[in-house]
Amino acid sequence: MKLVIVTGMSGAGKGTAVKIMEDMGYYCVDNLPIPLVEKFVDFTLQSEDELEKVAVSIDIRNSNALSELEGVLERIRQKGIRFEILFLEADDSVLVKRYKETRRSHPLAGGGRIDKGIGLERKKLAFLKEQADYIIDTSRLLQRELKAELERIFVRDEDYRNLYITVLSFGFKYGIPTDSDLVFDVRFLPNPYYVEGLRQKTGNDIEIQDFVMQYKEAHEFLDKLEDMIKFLIPNYVTEGKTQLVISIGCTGGKHRSVTLANELYDRLKECSGYGIKIEHRDIGKDALRGK
Incomplete structure (x- = not known):
């Protein structure tokens, strides 16, 4: 089974990436609760109809349980299960603009300024970015360009060095x-x-x-x-x-x-x-x- 953990900054395009990967033949689960990640992977491997390609999206909406994720990922590694981490990134100014355009509030802003929520999110997700196999900065990417990058990595399996x-x-x-x-x-x-x-x-x-x-x-x-x-x-x-x-x-x-x-x-x-x-x-x- 090919397992990809999709994560990154809120507003950087994780939802779009998950939809693209679904079109690429991945079985996708969006915002799976962290305590269920390990159980989901075990169940998928033990199922008679084992899935070949799986993508699990994890983001800051799991904020309270993020501290558990590092341990969950380590236990999955110890079981010999290979996975890759895809981290979606964008500049703070771009994220603020996207939030204002959609009139959404940042999940960590708590009714305050968006940039404060973004700063807190960066700190909470830093360990995931450090472990990421692929980091894609979507600050200047159109949706079709993001699709092309994901296809290059996950379909054509080309060497990727996290630079656009x-x-x-x-x-x-x-x-x-x-x-x-x-x-x-x-x-x-x-x-x-x-x-x-x-x-x-x-x-x-x-x-x-x-x-x-x-x-x-x-x-x-x-x-x-x-x-x-x-x-x-x-x-x-x-x-x-x-x-x-x-x-x-x-x-x-x-x-x-x-x-x-x-x-x-x-x-x-x-x-x-x-x-x-x-x-x-x-x-x-x-x-x-x-x-």
Whole structure:
């Protein structure tokens, strides 16, 4: 039997993950009381119709019994039963926003501020995160992207190193993305904005790509950046980082930054073991402003 314990921060997407895993053929039990976890596993193994894949969701709603969980998991290990822990994570600011959007109260807030409940939850779940086999940060993930990550881990059984990379283009005149981990300025390259016939196009158009990539400096920049990122990734993984946002900016976030972000994404997407996606934050903003 393949057993997965699904846990993590409230609002990080555990319910969504359980539904996705159910679609993947797992028999799923949501918020199973902790005193019943060991009995449920024993019963499942002893049943004549033994289930091949089982996912058990445990969260902070079990708060009063969480102190018992570590002992329960250790007893399961001692019985020779293998299991994996999937921990869903998200930034505090994202969790607060999600709670406000749904108008739900945090289970540990006690009628007080949401961020206080989140802080207390992090402390209570710290031991589970430390033991987790997989940590997925959903701060920037869409549901389809979460599904792709879960399929990569639990269907294709690919190596997974708990890091999701976002390559993000932006325009400096609209502000540096606040969640950036690494920021690179490509305004040193000639600007196609001032070339007749190119202003309205974007870095997703071949004409802009050809213009930007005709300069040897663009290739040198990408070579050096790729080399540095590939050096940093395993070190970030070792330090437990789960989300890496690489931001590349030009003036308006439409031409040079988009081109080079796309090029970097193409170079990194073959890196096995990491999730990666591309975003262009400001690519359409000049058009909205009539420029």
